[in-house]
């Protein structure tokens with residue numbers, strides 16, 4: 477692989493991610509919006525710890541705060557912050573403990589109080605309080621089925637809301653205070669707050685308090701920052717589009733086609749591809765699957781290098797963010813790995829896995845391609 481191109485792609489990807497990190501996004505938004513000092517902060521999602529740090533930079537660290545995040549995502553927090561780690565993408569018993577605790581904290585907010593909610597993707601799995609008659613085992617089976625179905629996040633979260641006592645605006649219907657401000661990092665198409673985290677930060681229909689939601693970071697912000705970095709490296713940005721909303725095989729054909737027929741330069745796409753999983757999936761995630769499907773499509777196109785990775789740094793249930801592939805990545809054996817949703821194992825064997833570690837943000841995925 478041409479190391480210089482690989483390095484440029486990494487640099488462009490990280491420039492996109494840096495622009496949407498939780499701490500900086502929340503700090504900037506709070507400074508710009510001039511919101512009241514909250515009496516309670518609740519931060520939920522994969523970027524919860526970083527988002528709370530941003531709020532503490534503005535308001536100080538003496539405000540009672542609660543964080544719910546994915547396992548391994550809260551190391552940066554001081555011990556004084558009430559923290560619950562839970563499982564993603566399939567909820568576990570800690571998700572239910574978190575659901576109970578979050579509801580308790582919301583119910584305890586006194587009249588006249590101000591609540592600041594910080595919400596990022598992953599919240600749907602991390603926090604849950606089931607409606608009567610549903611068990612954790614039901615929840616896990618239903619989530620596994622939905623995630624393997626190839627559906628996108630909108631319809632998946634509709635189903636999640638139906639069996640929940642806190643999703644879809646139900647959590648905040650228990651708030652008796654004066655105002656709720658929600659700062660959200662969007663990992664959904666159209667930045668729709670009712671889809672994000674299944675509406676964990678959505679207000680009830682007729683709130684008895686002032687309710688103001690703000691999107692503080694999104695895929696567009698990341699793509700624009702990535703494009704700006706590519707331009708500053710003297711590279712021509714050919715595409716900057718949010719359109720990765722289809723099955724990985726379909727997208728691989730479309731993207732390879734655009735690359736084959738387009739001019740030299742940097743191509744940036746964002747979004748969240750889908751993939752249908754077999755009954756016993758191997759090791760990988762949607763980004764690794766798309767990277768491998770693309771590797772087949774760009775066979776013999778030596779002028780191409782492609783990096784595709786989740787901005788949260790954890791693609792599916794793996795510790796890789798995605799893959800970095802060229803015309804040399806694919807071999808005959810790869811088809812079987814792709815079929816068994818085991819792209820991660822194959823990419824690893826080819827030195828083509830891309831790892832960033834948890835990034836403190838989550839604005840879906842970025843695909844950066846270079847044609848030289």
Ligand SMILES: O=C(O)[C@H](O)CO
Nearest residue numbers: 597598599600672673
């Ligand atoms: O948690 C979720 O529901 C997804 O990440 C979308 O926000």
